[in-house]
Each structure stands twice: as structure tokens, then as C-alpha cells.
Amino acid sequence: MEHGGAPAATSGKAPGPEAATTAGPAPGQALDAEPRTATGSRSVPGIAPDRTFTPTATAGKAPGSAAEPTASAAPGPATGEARTTAGSWGEPGSDAASSRAGSGGAGRTAPRREPGPASTDGATVEAKPGRMSGAPGTATRVGSGAFSRALTGWGFALPFALLFLVFTAGPVAASLFMSVTDLRSADLLHPFDVNVVGLDNYVRLFGDEKFLTAAGNTAVFVVVGVPLTMALALVVALGLNSGLVRFQTLFRVGYYLPVVTSIVAISVVWRFVLQPDTGLLNEFLGLFGIDGPNWLNNQTFALPALIVMGAWRNLGFGMVIFLAGLQAIPKDLYEAATIDGARRFAQFRYLTVPMLRPTMLFVAVITTIGYVQFFEEPFVMTQGGPLDSTLSVAYATYNQFGFGNYGYASAMGYVLFVVVVLLSIAWFRLLRNNVD
Template identity: 90%
Template structure:
């Protein structure tokens, strides 16, 4: 695992609050017991995690260096090590490269869009509303839990070229709307909007929780200081929300680098591969039984997410004045 990340881990989350750092007992004995207690807290998780998550992940990493195919399933260890061959092949695999391009667009546009929408909704719902609060919270969460089949039926209906709601609204403004899902230019942007729509409830829930962690008296102090709302948001809410934003950013990035369901139900990767994603290509290779090759694809996804996450950690690190 890359170690780079650790340097950028927020070190002092309370920075920016009005608190003075308290005195720390530096005694050595304290540190040793600290180790013990630290591991004591982490151990139950660590054991389960290493066995059931890290183990299979490691095995799959080795798989990506082999030529394992479904024909070898009875004897998975009887395969040949091909080193980085699978990875090299990937970079001349036209489909995969197309998919990588589509995925990049999806992530670069989709992640900020989704985060902004979720944050907006969370702020709206957190701004002292009393009435309908639960209704709103549940409502905006519904796309997350609605059956993807129902979602696809309704969206497809809305996106119908001739009779769909989307084009009727555009027609009202004199715009002749495109055939959204069957047009190579518009299919991917359409799925990005759909992705943001489906996932904003997820971000909203986490932002809502994160907003509660910001001490109320900080706001009170800011109000007394006459801070304008936007200034309050810019200099108080945003910095305090950084650990939460980092989490949402990383998780949303992971989800979007692996985006799959939207093209799977809406376009099957078409038209002409314009919505084929990397995760979809990986899924297909698994279906074809090319386990080694498919795993290599999975690890390319992994590397992409790691790099993006490092970027997020750098961008959202907790120094207020960077």
C-alpha cells in the first residue's frame, strides 16, 4: 500500500477551533500502554479484516499476475505466472482505453457535481428547518434505495426523444432536445446526471452527520461577530467539514471510478461504446472467464483510485490556511 498518503493525513483536526491545545503527559510508560490500548481497540477489526478482506485482496493481486481463466478453476494454482503481461496488454486493448476515457469524464465531472449537490441539500436541510424535516431527509435519500429497475424505467421515459419530459421542457424554450441515450455525445453526460441524482442522498446523509459535529457555539460566536452567512460558510463550515468532505470525496471517487450500474441498465455501454466504463469492461472480462486479465483491470482501477485519493488528501488536508 502506498505510504505517501500518510503524510497528508490531517494531523490536528481541531485546528481552527478556538481551543488551546491542552498539556500532554509525555511519559514513556504512557506511550507503551498507549500502544497496547491502541491495538486493543483495533484488534477485533484488524483480525476480521485481514482474514476476510485483505487475504482475498492479496490473492486477487497474485491472480492478476497469472493467466488464470475459468478453465483453470478446478486447479487455480496450476496456472502460469505471466508477470505484468496482463497489464501491458491492457494498454493496447482498445475497448479498455475507450472505457478509461469515459470513466475519466464520469469521475472528473460527476464527483464534484455530486458532492456539490449533496452538500447543498445537506446545508438546506440543516439550516434550522423544523417542519417537514424528516420528509425531506427521507425524500432526498429515496433515489439511493429505489430499485434500479424502477429508476431505469422512469428515467428512460423522461428521456424519450419524442415524448419525454426532458425534451418537452426543452421544447418549451424552443430547443430541440436530442435522443439522449442513443446519441454518442449525450449518452455519457446523461448518465453523469443520473449518477449524481442517484448518489446525492448518500453524500447528503454523511454531510448531515458531519454538520452536527461542528460545535454550535462556534456559529454563535460568529453570529455575534456579525459574520455574513457566506463568510460563515466559507470560513467556518467548510474548514470544519473537511474530514467529512474528504470522506465523501474519496468514497464518491471510489464509487465513480467503478461506475457500472447506470450504463448496465440504461445503455449496455452503448451507443458505440460511448458509455462503456472500466468497471463494465472488467465485469465483462469476468463474464468471459478471463480472471487474470480481469483482475489486472481491477487493479488498474485500484491504482487510479489511489492516485485520486492522494490528490483528495492533499487538497482537503486540514491546514486552514493553505
């Protein structure tokens, strides 16, 4: 140590030629009498004139303790002003200054605080050019970066946007225009020469007996099929969730398998079951002396047979959704209900059903949309017969397109669309009351 001063209290400073601070002026010497440099900064005896006096904070110092200053080299002549940071011993009136004076630091000179960069928590902060300092060109860089990101995003979305416009939005708009025209297959060579008939196609629909028959069959299929499918799916889900069934995974796969099976394969199986002479169902009824009808060629039983087939085919989807909803209900609620004396049916009515309302809403809407548009079952099994007893609106729309009545068929499609929207709204009104 030179000049008999205290050791430097630096944090992480590399060893260098800087000397520690020296002892203060002689006792009795006034602070105002301290020599200054030509620029007005104070000089400390024993420190070379080309060095400025900069105190540094000691890492880990206790509050109120004095931070030891060190001398740091400054380029050029001694023109730098000595600065102190907030909380250092050199600031008048600070606790560190009083602690220093009371611990034998009397007689040392405290460097005067001079204007300098702003400081926070004892650390000097100096502004640097960049975005925060309002440097020239910052706004231009930010704007160009946002535009580049937006351009990249649209580049990724462009393939989907083009496909959507060409294969979805375009056909929808074209069919809406077709529904108010008398477009037929013979007009395809000159599609812009068709006549706009307004709502005549829609008015004509409600006077068409075949369309009204198809609408009635579709209504029966929806009104009977949707509750039946939901009930069967919920019963199966409750059984699989009860923990009483072994090989649950096998049963889940078995119930869901018809959902992903081709309708052609399903129709082959159900035709074999519903055959009038050698079908499995009539063979089973024959054991009890019952002569089974010709299920698919009877006006009374053809549509119910398709409803049962549709419910069997689609209950797997509802079962999976209901099972997920049941497993999301906390077990603590059932334990509390059991402690309170609630029986199984009371738990199902007052606990399971209210908690399953969101799940029921989803299954009801999806199943209704599918059943309103049911087409595959009559197309494969009965071709709409016998005597249009299984004709659906979707099947009638398909037939009209086949006949070349494009405008009339488009009107049928939009009527079906409106019915789907209204039924979905009805389900939301019915089941959404207690859905958060």
C-alpha cells in the same frame, strides 16, 4: 462495670463477657514493676490471665483523643502479646498518650508495643494467603485464566475468521496470482497448468484501445460527478439545516430514498424521463421550442445523462453526512461572527467550510471510490453504448470475465484498485491539512 474501670470504647463490638479495663496500679508504682506473665507479656490487675489486652480504635474519635482499650478473649493460656495500633494511647510519645495523662489517666500502665502484623491508619493488617501473598500455584492460576479467556475470544472470532479467509482473503490472493498468468476459462479443469506471464497482462492493458476508452469514460465520470454530487449534497444540507424549511424530516427521507432504491427501479424512471419522443425532459424542452436529443443513444449526451443520474441517486448519502457535520458546528461561532459583522457568505467561507473539512474528506473519499467503480448505471441503462461511450473500467472488467480471460480481467481489477488508492491519498493530502 467491674474493677471501677472506664467503659470499653469499641466500635461495632457485640456484647460479650469481656470486662472493661481496670484502674491502673497504685500511685507511685513504677512502670517497670508491673507484673508480667510467664511468656513476658504484661498482665493487668483485675483481668483474668486467659485474656490478652488489645486496644481498639473508637470510630469518630477526634484527633488526639485516647482510644479506650478493651480486653478480648484469646484461646488457650495467656501467651498472647499485647499490641497497640498506630496512634493509640499505649504508644510512647504519642499525642494520645500525653492527652490521656493530662486528662486524669496518670498512673495507668501503657502496654508495650511488640512486633506484630503491619498496621496502616490504626488498623491491623494481617497477610492472608492468596494472589497478593505469593501463594503457591498463583502464577499457574493466572496463566490458565488468561489462556482460557484467549481461547474463548478466538472461539467467538473463529466463524468470522473462517468466512473472511474463504470468501475474502482467499479470492483476493487467488486473483492476484491470476493477474500474472494467462488463465482462461478452458484452463479451469487444470488450473495449475497455466503459464506465469509476469507483468505481460498489465503491459497489454495500456495498449488496449477499449480499456483506454473505458478509463477515459471513468475519469470523466469521476472528475465531473464527484464535485457535482458533493455540491448538490452540501446545498441541500444547508437548506435543511437553516430552519427555513418546513417538514424537514419528509425532505430528508425524500432525498435519501434513491440511495436505498433498487437501480432497476431507478433506471425505469430515468428511461421514462429521457425517452426521445415521449420523455418528460424533451416534453419540457418542447415547451420552449427546443427539440431534445435522444439522450441515451447519443455519443455526446449519453455519459452526461448517466452522470446526472448518478449524482441524483447519490446526493442523499452526502446530504445526510453534511447535515450531521453542520449540526455539529457550535452555534456560538455563528453568533460571534454575526456580532462581528460577518455576512452569510463570509460565515460560510470562513467558518462553515473550514469546520466541515473532516466531513468533506469523508464524503469525497467514499464518493470517489464508488464512482471509480461505477458499473450499474451503464450496465442497466446503455450496456456501455453507444459505441463504448459509456463503457467503464468496471464494466470492461466484467466483460473480460465473461469472455473467459480471467488473467487479463484480474489485471484490470488490480489497476482499478491502485487508482482508488492513489485518489484516496490525493483527497487526504488536499483536505487533511486542517483536520485534527
